[in-house]
Amino acid sequence: MWNRYKNITPVTRRRLNNFKKNRRAFISLRIFFFLFLVSLFSEFLINDKPVIAYYKGELLMPIIIDYPEEKFGGFLAVTDYRDPFISDEIEANGWILWPLVRYNYQTINYEIPSPAPSPPSFLIEREIRCQNYPGGIDDKNCSIWNWNWLGTDDQGRDVLARLVYGFRISVIFGLILTILSSCIGIIVGALQGFFGGLTDLFSQRLIEIWNSIPSLYLLIIISAVITPSFWLLLLILLLFSWVSLVGVVRAEFLRARNFEYVLAAKALGVSNIKIMFKHLLPNAMVATLTFLPFILNGSIVTLTSLDFLGFGLPPGSASLGELLSQGKNNIHAPWLGLTSFFGIAVLLSLLIFIGEGVRDAFDPRKVFID
Numbered sequence: 001m002w003n004r005y006k007n008i009t010p011v012t013r014r015r016l017n018n019f020k021k022n023r024r025a026f027i028s029l030r031i032f033f034f035l036f037l038v039s040l041f042s043e044f045l046i047n048d049k050p051v052i053a054y055y056k057g058e059l060l061m062p063i064i065i066d067y068p069e070e071k072f073g074g075f076l077a078v079t080d081y082r083d084p085f086i087s088d089e090i091e092a093n094g095w096i097l098w099p100l101v102r103y104n105y106q107t108i109n110y111e112i113p114s115p116a117p118s119p120p121s122f123l124i125e126r127e128i129r130c131q132n133y134p135g136g137i138d139d140k141n142c143s144i145w146n147w148n149w150l151g152t153d154d155q156g157r158d159v160l161a162r163l164v165y166g167f168r169i170s171v172i173f174g175l176i177l178t179i180l181s182s183c184i185g186i187i188v189g190a191l192q193g194f195f196g197g198l199t200d201l202f203s204q205r206l207i208e209i210w211n212s213i214p215s216l217y218l219l220i221i222i223s224a225v226i227t228p229s230f231w232l233l234l235l236i237l238l239l240f241s242w243v244s245l246v247g248v249v250r251a252e253f254l255r256a257r258n259f260e261y262v263l264a265a266k267a268l269g270v271s272n273i274k275i276m277f278k279h280l281l282p283n284a285m286v287a288t289l290t291f292l293p294f295i296l297n298g299s300i301v302t303l304t305s306l307d308f309l310g311f312g313l314p315p316g317s318a319s320l321g322e323l324l325s326q327g328k329n330n331i332h333a334p335w336l337g338l339t340s341f342f343g344i345a346v347l348l349s350l351l352i353f354i355g356e357g358v359r360d361a362f363d364p365r366k367v368f369i370d
Contacts, residue, residue, distance in 0.1 A: 018361040025357020032350045039168035046101040046161045049081050054094035063099075082107075101149075103158035105165040105318040109148065116156040117326075117333040121148045151335040153326050159336065163343050165318030170347070173234065174299035178292060180238055181299075185245030186281070186288060192246070193253025194276050200250070207243055215240040216311075223311045230313060237302060244295055245288060252284035286362050293355030297348055304344060320344050 008016070020026050043063055044051055053060040060067060062081060069076040072089050081087060082102065090096045103109065112118040150159035192200045219236060222228060228236070256262065257280065265275050306312035307321025320343055327337025 015361040018363075019357050022357040022360055024353050025360075028350045028353035029357070032347075032354065035167065035347075035350075036171055039164055039171070042161075042164050042168060043099075045099050046103065046105075046158075046164055047099045048102055048104045048107040050090075050096045050098050052097045053090050054096075055090050056093045101158065101160060103148075103161045105157065105162045106316060107158065107161070108156040109152055109158060110156065112148065112152055112156060116152050117154045117330055117336060118148065118152045118156075119333070120151040120335055150339050151333070153323070153336060154330055154333075159323070159339050162318045162323055163320070163339055166320040166323060167343065167347065169230075169313070169318055170300050170303055170320050173230070173303050174296045177234055177237055177241060177299040178296045180234075181241040182245055182288070182292060182295065184238075184242035186249050186284075188242070189246040189249025190253055190276050190281065190284070193250040194257050194272065194280065196254065196257070200254075207246060210240070211243060213240070219306065219311050227314050228312070233303075233306070233312060237299070241295075241299065241302075244298075245291060248287050248291060249284050252287055253280055256280050256283055290355070290359040290362050293351050293358055297351045297355065300347065300351070320347075 038045065047063060049062045051061075051063050053062055055072065062079070067079055069079040069086065072079065072086050074086065079086060081090075081096075087096065113121065148158055148160075150163065153159055153162065188203070192203045215237070219228070219233075222232075222236065226232075253276075262275060262279060265279060303312060304319075304321035304324070307319040308325045309321075310325070312321055313319050320340060323336065324340040324344065327333070327340050330336055
């Protein structure tokens with residue numbers, strides 16, 4: 001399939017074929033991209049707002065635009081589309097298209113049949129909604145699907161919605177942290193390995209001192225002073241995560257800086273920056289790329305651990321670690337612990353399988369994998 005791309009070198013084609021032949025890694029990559037793509041469109045699939053509504057001759061997009069409740073005959077500034085009065089008003093004067101799951105990760109279900117946390121259910125709670133309606137429970141406009149496929153947490157929020165939104169924020173957080181930390185680590189490792197000598201010596205001592213700083217204690221102190229946001233938490237972890245690739249890139253540059261083609265480039269007057277990033281870096285990236293899926297895995301584990309301990313994202317955020325903590329605190333609700341465990345296990349397993357496939361694809365000893 002790669003033959004259609006004429007600009008791909010034979011070495012790159014061999015690596016791509018190696019990865020494709022590794023069925024476990026290739027299937028894991030497709031599953032991961034499918035799950036991540038679904039999570040990117042969570043608002044259109046799992047939300048407490050309609051995707052599209054047609055009301056009195058006007059096409060509305062509640063999922064994108066916040067309409068005041070007075071537009072539908074109410075008086076509040078924010079519209080609750082799950083309110084029977086609002087939904088019936090829209091349906092009486094048009095139509096409404098709901099997502100597959102009518103809950104956001106923050107939506108509290110007040111119609112659960114048992115106290116929170118409630119077990120997984122697929123019920124039609126007509127009596128609850130219709131008790132104040134004159135038409136009674138036989139009225140066709142007096143029914144609502146109460147979809148809690150994976151149950152609710154201890155605050156009555158849908159577990160499936162929090163799982164999907166938590167999956168998305170964990171992957172995005174891990175990707176951003178991995179990319180930024182890799183860029184910094186590659187630059188620092190390249191400078192150390194290329195120049196060597198005192199530059200390498202002093203840089204190594206500074207990295208050793210920097211690594212001795214307890215990042216967890218620092219996060220605890222900051223969390224006690226201010227509530228960490230997504231970007232603040234990302235910045236704090238970035239201060240310590242960039243070191244992971246320094247050693248690999250440094251070793252590759254130390255090994256290759258005295259090769260004949262590098263000495264010839266220096267003799268021809270090629271600048272150090274051009275030699276580093278045009279001639280040496282491509283060779284160092286072979287070892288670096290094999291580490292990236294595992295670094296992504298570690299970034300997600302770090303965020304999950306911090307959320308589990310209560311030092312991660314702000315309270316109320318969709319988080320796999322917070323869902324796992326709820327499972328620990330509510331042993332009588334096994335669906336919480338099982339959902340979070342299998343969600344985290346599947347995510348990390350997919351990334352590990354992809355990382356193994358990338359590692360084998362860059363292995364020069366392997367031509368094709370049977």
